[in-house]
Amino acid sequence: MNEALQQSLYDKLSREQDKYRDWLKGQPPEEILNHAYEYTVREDILMSLEYHDLPDAQARALLKSPSPLADVFADWENKETSHMDDIWQTVEDRAKAEVQKHKKKDVKER
Secondary structure (H helix, E strand, O other), X not given: OOHHHHHHHHHHHHHHHHHHHHHHHOOOHHHHHHOHHXXXXXXXXXXXXXXXXXXXXXXXXXXXXXXXXXXXXXXXXOOOOOHHHHHHXXXXXXXXXXXXXXXXXXXXXX
């Protein structure tokens, strides 16, 4: 892995995100809320580049794109994921934990 190439890719995506953030900050509050999901996912894409390296050929290919971050986000937005299933599972797990907590509390109070 070419470390300079990886850094160049990260820097390009980071500049793209900075430009997007600056645009977003100039929008009315309602519009900012409409783009909150996109902003967050774009931040997650950047974070993923901090922890992973692409093969050099793939990094070079992304660097050729005028907007690689927007391209990756567009692909993500059209992808089927288990995100909502994971959210629901977390809701259920928290609810079960609360039931157990209250059962223990009720037993102690008797």
